[in-house]
Amino acid sequence: MLSSTAKNLYWMGRYLQRAKSTARLIEATQRMALQSRGEEAAGIAAIFGMEDEFRQVQQQGHRLASLIDFLVLDENNPSSIVSSVGAARSNAREERNNLTIDVWESLNGLWLELGARLRGDRAVLDRGALIELVMKQSVMIFGAAQVTLLRDEAYNFLQLGAFLERGDNTARILDVKFQLLCPGGDPNTSGLDYFAWAEMLACIGAVRTYRRIYRSALDPVKVAELMMLRRDVPRSVHHCLWMVDLNMRELAETYGARGEADRLAGELHARLRYARVEQIFQIGLHKFLGGVREDIATLSDEIGRQFLLD
Amino acid sequence: MAVKAFDEMNSGTGGLVRAPYRGVADWLARTSPERVAATRHEVDLFYRRNGITFGAYGAVDGHETTIPFDIIPRVIAWDEWDFLHKGLVQRVKALNAFLADTYSTREICRAGVIPENQILMNAEFVAMAQGLALPGGIHAHIAGIDLVRVGEKDFYVLEDNVRTPSGVSYVLENREVMMRLAPELFSAMRVLPVANYSEELLATLRSVSFSDEAAPNVVLLTPGHFNSAYFEHAYLADEMGIELVEGSDLFVDEGRVYMRTPRGPQRVDVIYRRVDDAFLDPLEMRPDSFLGVAGLLGALRAGRVNIVNALGNGVADDKSTYTYVPEMIRFYLGEEPILSNVPTWRCDRPDDFKYVLEHLSELVVKEVHGSGGKGMLVGPTSSKAEIEAFAGFVRARPDNYIAQPTLALSTCPTFVAQGIAPRHVDLRPYVLSGRKTTIIPGGLTRVALKEGSLVVNSSQGGGTKDTWVLAPEAGAGG
Numbered sequence: 001m002l003s004s005t006a007k008n009l010y011w012m013g014r015y016l017q018r019a020k021s022t023a024r025l026i027e028a029t030q031r032m033a034l035q036s037r038g039e040e041a042a043g044i045a046a047i048f049g050m051e052d053e054f055r056q057v058q059q060q061g062h063r064l065a066s067l068i069d070f071l072v073l074d075e076n077n078p079s080s081i082v083s084s085v086g087a088a089r090s091n092a093r094e095e096r097n098n099l100t101i102d103v104w105e106s107l108n109g110l111w112l113e114l115g116a117r118l119r120g121d122r123a124v125l126d127r128g129a130l131i132e133l134v135m136k137q138s139v140m141i142f143g144a145a146q147v148t149l150l151r152d153e154a155y156n157f158l159q160l161g162a163f164l165e166r167g168d169n170t171a172r173i174l175d176v177k178f179q180l181l182c183p184g185g186d187p188n189t190s191g192l193d194y195f196a197w198a199e200m201l202a203c204i205g206a207v208r209t210y211r212r213i214y215r216s217a218l219d220p221v222k223v224a225e226l227m228m229l230r231r232d233v234p235r236s237v238h239h240c241l242w243m244v245d246l247n248m249r250e251l252a253e254t255y256g257a258r259g260e261a262d263r264l265a266g267e268l269h270a271r272l273r274y275a276r277v278e279q280i281f282q283i284g285l286h287k288f289l290g291g292v293r294e295d296i297a298t299l300s301d302e303i304g305r306q307f308l309l310d
Numbered sequence: 311m312a313v314k315a316f317d318e319m320n321s322g323t324g325g326l327v328r329a330p331y332r333g334v335a336d337w338l339a340r341t342s343p344e345r346v347a348a349t350r351h352e353v354d355l356f357y358r359r360n361g362i363t364f365g366a367y368g369a370v371d372g373h374e375t376t377i378p379f380d381i382i383p384r385v386i387a388w389d390e391w392d393f394l395h396k397g398l399v400q401r402v403k404a405l406n407a408f409l410a411d412t413y414s415t416r417e418i419c420r421a422g423v424i425p426e427n428q429i430l431m432n433a434e435f436v437a438m439a440q441g442l443a444l445p446g447g448i449h450a451h452i453a454g455i456d457l458v459r460v461g462e463k464d465f466y467v468l469e470d471n472v473r474t475p476s477g478v479s480y481v482l483e484n485r486e487v488m489m490r491l492a493p494e495l496f497s498a499m500r501v502l503p504v505a506n507y508s509e510e511l512l513a514t515l516r517s518v519s520f521s522d523e524a525a526p527n528v529v530l531l532t533p534g535h536f537n538s539a540y541f542e543h544a545y546l547a548d549e550m551g552i553e554l555v556e557g558s559d560l561f562v563d564e565g566r567v568y569m570r571t572p573r574g575p576q577r578v579d580v581i582y583r584r585v586d587d588a589f590l591d592p593l594e595m596r597p598d599s600f601l602g603v604a605g606l607l608g609a610l611r612a613g614r615v616n617i618v619n620a621l622g623n624g625v626a627d628d629k630s631t632y633t634y635v636p637e638m639i640r641f642y643l644g645e646e647p648i649l650s651n652v653p654t655w656r657c658d659r660p661d662d663f664k665y666v667l668e669h670l671s672e673l674v675v676k677e678v679h680g681s682g683g684k685g686m687l688v689g690p691t692s693s694k695a696e697i698e699a700f701a702g703f704v705r706a707r708p709d710n711y712i713a714q715p716t717l718a719l720s721t722c723p724t725f726v727a728q729g730i731a732p733r734h735v736d737l738r739p740y741v742l743s744g745r746k747t748t749i750i751p752g753g754l755t756r757v758a759l760k761e762g763s764l765v766v767n768s769s770q771g772g773g774t775k776d777t778w779v780l781a782p783e784a785g786a787g788g
Binding site: 001002003004005006090093094096097153157251254255257307308309 | 534535541544545547548553554555556558559569570571572573574
């Protein structure tokens with residue numbers, strides 16, 4: 001397999017996961033915006049690290065709606081859903097021969113459908129339906145990958161991209177929202193706003209999961225624990241980094257070699273695996289998550305170096 | 311048009327359906343228009359979803375368009391194919407001999423058969439390919455020979471393509487689609503399969519490696535996904551199970567070519583390149599090329615990597631060299647040509663030039679190096695103004711043009727907006743030359759979808775058909 005193939009699959013995984021996470025985040029936020037204070041727009045902008053861009057968009061009209069268009073439809077925003085799907089699709093197109101027809105057809109189908117809707121009249125474009133389409137179809141694509149792709153090195157790179165992106169997304173959502181809800185990072189300062197905590201869980205699709213695990217009222221510390229440390233929650237930071245480590249080990253076995261990326265993946269995984277939520281709050285949640293996110297970024301660079309992806 | 315074209319289905323004796331087409335005619339008669347419409351819709355979906363794009367340059371809505379596929383197959387009887395097959399093998403053998411000669415001692419020029427200037431002054435001549443001893447002496451490993459038919463027994467070679475002929479992926483995909491859509495037709499007629507093309511191609515590529523390793527590493531070099539034939543590159547690499555590489559995936563070290571992989575560099579023995587000569591090696595050809603590999607030609611000269619098709623093949627397939635091919639066959643093989651050339655006037659000859667200018671409204675005039683149906687004039691279907699304008703081009707550079715009579719290309723029944731109507735077709739079989747010569751039965755049938763149009767190129771709005779060569783028994787008596 002070529003390094004460029006590994007690179008395309010890695011980025012296809014990242015972009016697709018990015019589109020999926022963004023869609024879920026927006027869907028959750030929109031629903032919550034209907035029943036609470038209306039600070040959601042600024043919150044999302046912060047999650048995407050786009051406070052400045054948002055201020056510019058904001059001057060042009062309604063706050064949440066314009067932000068959503070920016071995050072969903074704007075082709076000039078490289079992280080918008082439309083741009084991410086386009087990027088994933090062009091990575092996939094270059095690797096058509098390393099993907100199955102099922103994966104390609106489901107991704108190409110999403111891209112064609114998005115294109116068709118975007119070419120239509122924007123005034124009557126149903127944003128909600130479009131976001132739902134992206135969520136549903138990206139599940140289909142990942143599902144197709146899981147049930148049809150050969151379990152070889154190519155698959156490992158696709159998984160690496162998807163899980164690194166997903167882990168980073170969850171860490172970012174938790175980090176930003178926690179700071180908004182609990183200024184200073186102390187979970188006891190939160191005015192137990194049910195809707196706000198439920199929204200945070202909804203961003204990773206885990207409201208019901210929370211109920212099943214804790215069988216209790218929404219509690220900031222437990223929410224943080226679920227999103228960071230629960231290995232059995234597929235969008236938790238721990239689960240994602242576990243999967244990253246697993247795929248790195250499989251690659252090391254295939255290639256018979258290990259490097260800095262392997263060390264870092266193992267270390268990150270261990271950090272999440274053996275952490276206790278109380279300790280994290282002693283260190284400071286923001287500090288802990290900041291460290292994790294920084295190391296995820298470093299790991300991504302190291303993967304590029306180690307496998308000649310750059 | 312004045313001349314009535316030969317229709318491959320309906321021009322049987324006494325206006326009857328010709329024997330090879332009986333199965334198709336029955337099927338058309340039996341199948342309801344609704345079923346046909348539904349089938350055509352299915353085809354369209356299939357092609358779109360699979361992302362089959364040809365993306366003729368200059369398409370308005372970006373670079374993704376699908377090439378129209380017509381569901382009525384084009385049928386060739388066994389004895390017709392047998393004749394074409396022999397002719398194709400002969401012609402490509404001669405072209406390969408000519409290319410080997412061109413880049414060595416040029417015996418054919420010494421013998422006075424072809425003037426040396428025809429070779430040396432040719433823009434496609436690649437001086438640095440001089441003196442290369444290629445495995446098996448093969449230069450044109452993959453040749454696409456464009457054939458046209460004008461009557462029951464009359465076939466002509468319209469042009470030879472020995473650089474990087476494309477389109478074979480449509481042959482394979484069209485067959486897949488057709489088998490899905492009309493299985494009943496396949497069980498009624500004995501159609502020779504084409505699916506082994508990729509296997510034969512891989513065998514051909516492996517057979518021309520310099521190294522004597524049992525499984526040489528073969529890669530397919532593409533200019534990338536912005537190329538109009540990118541789909542085909544990916545498809546063929548996939549079918550052969552080889553890596554699809556771009557220039558940036560390869561590098562040369564100590565005279566050997568390697569590809570970059572996550573486990574480290576891996577050696578490459580044969581490159582099936584779909585990148586033009588000029589872009590192959592920025593050190594020796596165009597320095598601004600990002601599509602090639604620096605040092606590639608050095609590795610070729612050192613006998614460390616073979617490049618398929620060979621460099622400088624354009625000398626053999628431009629439209630002025632074309633006129634010499636029958637002579638090549640006589641010179642190298644000592645045989646009479648089995649397939650005929652279309653009579654051709656070369657505008658660089660004074661007599662021909664005069665004749666062409668006087669008869670522009672009857673002729674087809676083409677650029678010597680043109681391709682894709684561009685830069686040509688179809689006299690009978692052009693306006694006075696268009697003819698005037700074209701006459702100007704020819705006068706300015708007579709050596710850049712050749713002219714041929716306007717042939718009444720055969721027609722095949724084709725689905726168009728009004729229903730089923732005859733449309734002109736051509737045929738491009740693909741000839742593989744390695745340690746042996748292989749041709750899969752049939753090839754690519756291109757069809758001009760516009761009424762009366764003789765231009766079948768997909769970049770000019772042509773479509774394709776599945777091409778059926780019938781097994782010997784079924785075609786007997788055709």
